Amino acid sequence: MNFEALFLSFRLAAIVSLLLLAISLPLAAWLAFGRWRGRFLLEAIVALPLVLPPTVLGLYLLLAMGPRSPLGRLWQSAFGHGLAFTFEGLVLASLLYSLPFAVQPLVSSFRNVDPGLLAASSVLGASPLRTFRRVVLPLSFSGLVTAFVLSFAHTLGEFGVVLMVGGNLPGVTRTVSIAIYDSVQAFEYADAGRLALLLLLLSFGALAVVYAVNRRAWSPWSPR
Amino acid sequence: MTPSALTARVRKEYRSGRRTTFVLDVSLEIPPGFTILYGPSGAGKSTLLDCVAGLVQPDAGRISAGGLTLFDSAAGTNLPPQKRQLAYVFQSLALFPHLSVVDNVGYGIAHLDPAERSEQVRAILESFRIGSLGARKPDEISGGEKQRVALARSLVTSPRVLLLDEPLSALDDEVKSEIVEDLCAWNAARRLPILYVTHSREEVNALGERMIALDGGRVVGEGAPADVLGALASRKSAAKKRAPQISGGPVSA
Numbered sequence: 001m002n003f004e005a006l007f008l009s010f011r012l013a014a015i016v017s018l019l020l021l022a023i024s025l026p027l028a029a030w031l032a033f034g035r036w037r038g039r040f041l042l043e044a045i046v047a048l049p050l051v052l053p054p055t056v057l058g059l060y061l062l063l064a065m066g067p068r069s070p071l072g073r074l075w076q077s078a079f080g081h082g083l084a085f086t087f088e089g090l091v092l093a094s095l096l097y098s099l100p101f102a103v104q105p106l107v108s109s110f111r112n113v114d115p116g117l118l119a120a121s122s123v124l125g126a127s128p129l130r131t132f133r134r135v136v137l138p139l140s141f142s143g144l145v146t147a148f149v150l151s152f153a154h155t156l157g158e159f160g161v162v163l164m165v166g167g168n169l170p171g172v173t174r175t176v177s178i179a180i181y182d183s184v185q186a187f188e189y190a191d192a193g194r195l196a197l198l199l200l201l202l203s204f205g206a207l208a209v210v211y212a213v214n215r216r217a218w219s220p221w222s223p224r
Numbered sequence: 225m226t227p228s229a230l231t232a233r234v235r236k237e238y239r240s241g242r243r244t245t246f247v248l249d250v251s252l253e254i255p256p257g258f259t260i261l262y263g264p265s266g267a268g269k270s271t272l273l274d275c276v277a278g279l280v281q282p283d284a285g286r287i288s289a290g291g292l293t294l295f296d297s298a299a300g301t302n303l304p305p306q307k308r309q310l311a312y313v314f315q316s317l318a319l320f321p322h323l324s325v326v327d328n329v330g331y332g333i334a335h336l337d338p339a340e341r342s343e344q345v346r347a348i349l350e351s352f353r354i355g356s357l358g359a360r361k362p363d364e365i366s367g368g369e370k371q372r373v374a375l376a377r378s379l380v381t382s383p384r385v386l387l388l389d390e391p392l393s394a395l396d397d398e399v400k401s402e403i404v405e406d407l408c409a410w411n412a413a414r415r416l417p418i419l420y421v422t423h424s425r426e427e428v429n430a431l432g433e434r435m436i437a438l439d440g441g442r443v444v445g446e447g448a449p450a451d452v453l454g455a456l457a458s459r460k461s462a463a464k465k466r467a468p469q470i471s472g473g474p475v476s477a
């Protein structure tokens with residue numbers, strides 16, 4: 001089994017899903033509670049990776065990271081190497097690609113919090129930030145788990161964007177899904193099969209966790 | 225005007241497209257003690273409370289409580305709910321389901337140091353006879369106990385005014401009168417203005433020192449409960465007598 005690719009994928013997925021959680025909390029709060037009328041435009045932008053072919057997203061990202069782009073030049077001057085075909089580039093691409101998988105569960109669980117509780121919190125003297133921390137976040141536990149697990153699983157399984165932005169460099173950008181593709185190309189079906197089965201089981205496990213949490217089969221707040 | 229009174233002059237219009245669907249237009253002064261806000265559903269009672277609490281912004285008017293201006297359209301003042309120092313017990317109670325009774329009650333006094341906070345929480349739980357419930361969550365206590373927790377949570381913040389939106393409507397009479405007794409005992413020394421919303425005549429008769437009747441967004445009666453209810457009843461029967469002539473329909477013997 002290709003442990004190098006497996007380890008790389010897990011490292012990528014862990015970093016991306018943690019970063020995404022940090023980025024998505026304020027973004028989702030703004031989408032859920034903001035009063036700006038043009039909010040739907042931002043919602044559409046966040047959801048774009050759901051419908052765009054990964055190659056399209058990958059192409060634009062590749063151009064944006066290229067040596068002649070502002071981002072590419074900035075990265076070059078800061079770190080001495082380009083962004084495309086690196087692990088960091090892969091992280092950046094995955095952040096965008098998995099963004100809706102983190103933001104949308106959070107938005108829907110924030111919107112599900114009883115508005116009466118938010119009103120009670122503010123009448124009791126809590127600032128909006130304190131209301132968010134003490135009421136909205138704890139009551140959105142299932143949304144937080146869903147956001148983390150889905151963005152982790154989605155990053156673990158991505159193929160098109162990784163291939164476009166990261167290429168296929170062993171130990172740097174060759175993720176599990178690309179390793180599977182390589183094995184199939186080389187007629188090494190046994191290797192491909194083992195990795196594929198592992199991904200299948202992991203994805204099933206992740207979804208089982210998501211559905212269990214959302215059915216409130218378990219949550220830290222329920223006495224049962 | 226008594227300095228600790230609540231005064232509210234409020235106008236709020238609700239529109240659906242170009243059509244005005246509801247207008248709340250009232251001017252009232254709530255002195256210390258119980259004042260019942262009575263009226264049918266849709267009279268604007270909850271909207272008025274939401275305006276006072278800062279959850280709904282009036283189109284125009286002025287609201288002040290205990291000498292503090294909460295809202296003044298002319299001066300451009302509009303304090304957010306968290307700055308108004310009011311207590312508001314909602315019909316739904318809105319207890320935080322993930323917090324214990326102690327944490328619910330301590331929520332509004334988080335700025336105090338922990339020892340002071342737990343002492344105040346303990347004292348108010350005792351005075352509302354729920355001292356033994358501290359560690360439980362809201363879904364582990366009875367309806368009457370929930371009402372007491374909601375009251376204690378609001379009152380521990382030393383508010384300027386207490387707003388109660390039909391908080392006891394779901395309870396049986398015995399529990400209801402016990403809670404009202406505790407509330408009156410609590411308020412005897414403090415003399416806060418308490419605005420108590422209800423659409424039940426029984427509650428008016430049980431609680432009333434003073435009442436304001438609201439209908440269609442306007443004040444239609446103000447004074448001692450017996451007088452206001454009497455005036456409303458005679459107006460209603462007069463309207464009934466007039467109704468057949470207005471509609472021109474057949475009058476049956």
